[in-house]
Amino acid sequence: MQKEIDIPLIINAVKKTGDLFLPDFRKTAIPNTREDSLIQLNHIEERCLTLLQENLSDAFPDTPWLGDEFDFEEQQKPLGLPEYWLCDTMDGAVQYMQHIVGWTINLVLVRDGRPYFAVIYDPYAQEMFWAVEGGGAFLNGNKINPSAKTDATVTLAVFEYAYQYKKVEGLNKKIGNAVTDLLENFGVVRNYGPCGLQLAYVGVGRIDFFYQPDLDTYNWLAGILIAKEAGAEILTADGRSWTWGEDSLLVATPGVGQKFCVAKSETQLTQ
Structure with a gap:
């Protein structure tokens, strides 16, 4: 080596x-x-x-x-x-x-x-x-560095999901709920397609928030390192620090990800 x-x-x-x-x-x-x-x-x-x-x-x-x-x-x-x-x-x-x-x-x-x-x-x-x-x-x-944006009404959030050859029970509902969470918290929600490029765009400030609620490690790794080294926060869907093997990923402008996780948890407690 x-x-x-x-x-x-x-x-x-x-x-x-x-x-x-x-x-x-x-x-x-x-x-x-x-x-x-x-x-x-x-x-x-x-x-x-x-x-x-x-x-x-x-x-x-x-x-x-x-x-x-x-x-x-x-x-x-x-x-x-x-x-x-x-x-x-x-x-x-x-x-x-x-x-x-x-x-x-x-x-x-x-x-x-x-x-x-x-x-x-x-x-x-x-x-x-x-x-x-x-x-x-x-x-x-x-x-490069992430955006400094904090106004949720103009935050650009993207969602992603892993392509599955076989149907995974409950996954479509999980993805749908994730998109709903984004729509309720951010002003602009999109899906751009290529996983790594979206994460790199968080690193350079073109996208403010990336969210995926299922396992997709190999598609994430390149973008995770780029976004992390740029200064973005790398978390799981519930706000913990992401480590290899986690079955969700949240990459965002510093502070925005944790704020989203808190707001999501409070919403779930009131439902």
């Missing part, structure tokens, strides 16, 4: 990979069947992962590439390895296939059971978010 990492090398590898998809964006046919969607999705993932591995294997010859974003049992705790890559080959692949902007390449280096380095690249906007543990968060080389 390398103590020091070559950050420019990693960033260049991610940029090269993401930019590879720009020429075909909005040129391929939007899939009309599940089969066509899976074919396009598999092609995107294989192409992306292959290029990333080719560009990083010399610098990280002994660092494995692991993780399945749909294996929710695996996501409950770090893997028992000193160091490994977790890659969301295209966060927002559905948006890419639907000719909608916002798709990103997300990469996390997990070290000693914690996200140590993370990068989220938006090729269409040419925006590179990255952070290293204890070293701050950056957008295209400039240090």
